[in-house]
Each structure stands twice: as C-alpha cells, then as structure tokens.
Amino acid sequence: MTPITRRQALKLGMLAGGSLILPIAFQGRSYAGDAGSPKVTPFTLPFRVPPVLKPVRSDSTTDYYEITMKKASVEILPKLKTEVWAYNGITPGPTIKQNKDRRSVVRFINNSVGTPTSVHLHGMASLPEYDGYAEDLTNPGQYKDYIYPNNRAATLWYHDHAIHKTARNVYMGLAGMYLVQDQEELNLPLPKGDYDVPIVIQDKQFGASGNLIFDDQGEDSQFGDVILVNGVPWPKMQVANRKYRFRILNGSVSRSYELALSTGEPLIVIGTDAGLMSAPAPVKSFRIGMAERYEAVIDFSKYKVGTKITLKNLQPDNNDNYDGTENVMQFEVIRSESDPSSIPSKLRLVQPIAASSAVRTREFRYERSNGLWVINGKTWDNQRFDASPQLGDVEIWKIYNNAGGWFHPIHIHLIDMQILDRNGNAPFAYEKGWKDVFYVGANESVRVIGKFGPNTGTYMTHCHNTVHEDHDMMNQFKVGAASVNLAAKAPAKSLPAPAL
Numbered sequence: 428m429t430p431i432t433r434r435q436a437l438k439l440g441m442l443a444g445g446s447l448i449l450p451i452a453f454q455g456r457s458y459a460g461d462a463g464s465p466k467v468t469p470f471t472l473p474f475r476v477p478p479v480l481k482p483v484r485s486d487s488t489t490d491y492y493e494i495t496m497k498k499a500s501v502e503i504l505p506k507l508k509t510e511v512w513a514y515n516g517i518t519p520g521p522t523i524k525q526n527k528d529r530r531s532v533v534r535f536i537n538n539s540v541g542t543p544t545s546v547h548l549h550g551m552a553s554l555p556e557y558d559g560y561a562e563d564l565t566n567p568g569q570y571k572d573y574i575y576p577n578n579r580a581a582t583l584w585y586h587d588h589a590i591h592k593t594a595r596n597v598y599m600g601l602a603g604m605y606l607v608q609d610q611e612e613l614n615l616p617l618p619k620g621d622y623d624v625p626i627v628i629q630d631k632q633f634g635a636s637g638n639l640i641f642d643d644q645g646e647d648s649q650f651g652d653v654i655l656v657n658g659v660p661w662p663k664m665q666v667a668n669r670k671y672r673f674r675i676l677n678g679s680v681s682r683s684y685e686l687a688l689s690t691g692e693p694l695i696v697i698g699t700d701a702g703l704m705s706a707p708a709p710v711k712s713f714r715i716g717m718a719e720r721y722e723a724v725i726d727f728s729k730y731k732v733g734t735k736i737t738l739k740n741l742q743p744d745n746n747d748n749y750d751g752t753e754n755v756m757q758f759e760v761i762r763s764e765s766d767p768s769s770i771p772s773k774l775r776l777v778q779p780i781a782a783s784s785a786v787r788t789r790e791f792r793y794e795r796s797n798g799l800w801v802i803n804g805k806t807w808d809n810q811r812f813d814a815s816p817q818l819g820d821v822e823i824w825k826i827y828n829n830a831g832g833w834f835h836p837i838h839i840h841l842i843d844m845q846i847l848d849r850n851g852n853a854p855f856a857y858e859k860g861w862k863d864v865f866y867v868g869a870n871e872s873v874r875v876i877g878k879f880g881p882n883t884g885t886y887m888t889h890c891h892n893t894v895h896e897d898h899d900m901m902n903q904f905k906v907g908a909a910s911v912n913l914a915a916k917a918p919a920k921s922l923p924a925p926a927l
C-alpha cells in the first residue's frame with residue numbers, strides 16, 4: 428500500500444478533530460517538509476505571560492490605548508530569529524485588562540505590517556463599525572480608533588479579521604488577550620492576581636532558519652508541529668502548591684486540542700467563552716476548538732514540591748518519535764505556599780434560555796462542496812444576509828456538520844448563546860455556559876439559542892478554522908435595519924494620527 432500524505436488525507440476527508448484517522452502505518456508528518464521544524468526540547472524554556480498594556484490616558488469614563496501593528500524579528504526557537512507580524516511587535520500582543528462598564532478606545536495603527544488589517548475583538552458586543560467587519564479594512568499607512576463598551580466580564584481576544592487574509596495574519600502573530608473583569612467576579616474567592624494566568628495555545632511550523640511556514644495545504648488547514656504557549660514552545664511554568672486559575676484560549680488556525688493533565692487529576696472548568704459558568708465542572712479532559720476559551724482551575728496542592736505535571740493534548744496528530752503535539756506545557760511545583768483561594772459551588776447566575784422562548788429556528792449546514800467551504804451551499808457575499816432577526820428576538824440556530832472527516836468551530840459575532848443540545852444529547856458538562864464559538868465535530872449537529880442584541884446592524888458568522896473562513900465559509904446576519912457599508916461609518920484614517 429502506498430503511504431498517503433496528510434494533504435491527501437485532508438482531500439479524502441480523513442481528518443477528525445485535527446487528528447488523522449488512519450491506520451498507524453499511514454500516519455506521518457508531511458508538513459514543514461518531512462524534516463519538521465527545528466527541534467526544541469519540550470519543557471526547557473520558561474513560561475511567560477504577555478505584558479498588560481497601560482492606557483495612554485484615562486478620563487472619568489474611558490481608557491485610551493494605542494497598539495501598532497508591525498513586522499518584528501523575535502526569538503521563538505532558541506538562537507533563531509523569526510519574523511512575525513505583531514501588535515506592538517510582540518506575539519501574543521499585549522493583554523488589555525479592563526473593568527466592566529468602563530469604555531475602551533483602542534487605536535490600532537497599521538504601520539509596517541505590510542497588509543490590510545481589520546481588528547475583531549472576539550466576544551465583545553461592539554457596534555458593527557468597530558467589530559472588525561472583514562471588509563472594513565485599515566490599509567498600511569492608516570489607523571482606526573475602535574470603541575469597546577466592555578459590557579460583560581469575560582476572557583476575550585483581539586485578532587485580525589481581514590477578508591481572505593485572516594488565517595495568515597493571525598498565524599503570523601496578530602492575536603492578543605483582552606480581559607474584562609467585574610466586581611461580582613473579583614469578590615469571589617477564586618485565585619487572583621499572579622494566580623490568574625492567561626494561556627494562548629498555538630501551533631506553528633518553522634523552516635530551518637526559524638522562518639514561519641504558512642501552508643494551508645490547498646485551502647484546507649494550517650497545522651504546525653511546534654506547540655507555543657504565550658509564544659513559547661512547550662514552556663515550563665514554575666508554580667506553588669496551590670490553586671491557579673488559567674484562562675485558556677486556542678489561538679491556532681486549524682488545530683483543536685483535548686486538554687488533560689498527565690496525572691489524571693481533573694481540570695476544574697469554571698468558565699466558558701463569555702465568562703464564568705453557574706457552577707464548576709471538574710472534568711478529566713475537555714476539547715477546545717479554535718477561538719474557544721475555557722477557564723480552568725488546577726489545584727497543585729495535592730502534589731509534593733518537585734512534582735512535574737504535563738498539560739497534555741489527547742488529540743496529537745503524529746505518532747513518530749518526536750515529542751510533539753501531544754504535549755502543550757509543563758508545570759513544576761517548586762515551592763510551598765498558603766492558599767487563601769477556593770472554588771465556590773456557585774460562581775455566577777447563568778439563566779438558561781428556554782427553547783420555548785425562541786420565535787424561530789434557522790438551520791446552517793457547514794459543508795465542503797465542489798472544492799469550496801460553504802454555508803447552506805453558499806460562499807461569502809457582502810450583499811447577502813442569511814438571517815435578519817429583530818432586536819430582542821430569541822432564535823435557535825441548528826448548525827450541522829455532516830462531513831465525517833473534519834470539524835468546524837462556528838463563531839457567531841455580537842451575541843452570547845447557550846448550547847441546547849449536541850446530536851440531541853445534553854452538552855458536555857464543561858460547555859454549559861455562555862459561548863460564542865460552537866465546536867461542531869464530525870457528523871455532529873448542535874442547537875444553540877440566543878437573544879439578538881444589544882446592538883442592531885450587520886455582523887458576521889463563520890467557521891473559526893480561519894483557512895475555511897478565508898475560503899469562504901462566512902456569511903452575515905443583520906439585526907434590525909443594517910448597512911453593509913460599515914467602512915463609511917467609522918473610516919480608517921491616514922497617518923500621522925493626532926494625539927489620542
């Protein structure tokens with residue numbers, strides 16, 4: 428039998444959950460050439476978190492931030508230089524931390540990044556003209572001031588959303604965390620401060636000189652053989668023997684992960700995409716598709732000082748000897764510390780939306796058809812609306828993925844929704860919260876429910892495998908009256924910019 432490449436497997440539809448479902452003899456890495464990326468010994472590089480961005484200035488209602496998108500040369504693999512396209516020249520970009528109901532104005536400057544950009548703050552109910560509409564572009568030499576209301580406490584992220592360029596732009600580094608907190612949450616005894624840790628997981632492939640290789644394998648998927656956490660390959664985090672809260676984002680282009688601890692101890696999931704759940708859900712593992720966020724507490728108090736615990740990915744895609752995508756990062760317990768934190772049994776009131784309150788149900792089929800990624804048979808068209816709910820309407824959207832070979836994480840802009848059921852069964856324990864990305868696995872259908880608001884206007888829906896999104900698995904809906912000419916409402920302006 429002739430061995431088949433990953434690319435052929437993709438064409439044949441034999442990929443599931445980012446994993447090749449082939450007889451073991453057929454498996455192998457065909458990306459990054461067959462040589463793979465330059466080798467890095469896992470768990471040797473120190474863990475770090477992106478810096479928190481300080482506002483340029485603040486007034487009684489608003490904090491003003493400035494971020495410049497540029498090309499930069501950074502060290503990701505030891506002793507090699509990698510060109511990235513990055514917010515303020517670092518990837519992930521700086522973290523913005525904001526209090527609920529204070530407003531942010533973020534000036535995104537397209538300086539030397541060399542490509543048109545559009546910034547989407549994923550999870551924010553922004554007005555349409557500040558939502559990173561794919562065709563609302565900021566060209567090199569321009570800037571745009573984005574206004575964010577911060578009306579809910581959650582783990583969000585900002586990333587590029589430029590039409591047909593999203594996958595490459597995000598892959599090259601245009602992604603960062605954005606955290607909104609509120610007093611209700613801060614009053615809970617959950618781990619705080621240095622014990623509340625953002626984790627951005629991304630897979631990349633590198634050439635021999637350290638250059639990033641973007642290869643979407645014929646508009647299918649971009650996979651890497653190096654797992655970065657906050658921009659560091661398989662880092663090691665030194666921890667105290669106490670509880671930590673992790674805000675985990677899958678910032679990859681095409682890879683999903685099933686996260687678990689090497690010790691078999693539970694991950695205690697406390698939050699979903701759009702904030703805390705009603706109650707903690709301890710699970711042995713959970714899967715996280717692209718753009719999903721899960722917040723999990725890990726309790727290191729049960730381990731002796733000196734213990735090493737690996738955060739594993741139970742969906743690795745290679746079976747050779749290289750210690751690769753089955754590992755994410757490692758924790759090493761290095762000191763004893765008292766732990767004032769605890770996990771309350773009630774975290775936040777998440778009122779379930781009754782299916783009976785929906786005024787209509789819509790169906791969306793995410794498919795591969797004639798070599799194209801389509802929704803209900805159609806590709807992106809900026810003049811077509813595939814749903815037009817009125818402000819305040821509650822709707823059920825049934826999302827289908829009838830293909831056996833791949834999954835789609837579906838992102839609906841503007842609103843938070845709840846999963847009613849998955850293949851007619853209850854959602855997983857860890858996804859019973861507010862969400863804006865829905866993992867629709869091979870041969871799955873998921874029913875989600877949500878209330879359209881608080882804004883009217885034009886918003887996008889798309890697969891968050893950003894290669895699929897770019898080619899052209901994206902559509903739009905309008906809430907109430909809407910315009911597609913969003914660029915006219917808050918246009919990008921030419922540099923130089925006046926003071927914020």
Ligand SMILES: [Cu+2]
Pocket residue numbers: 834835836890891892895896900
């Ligand atoms: Cu997809």
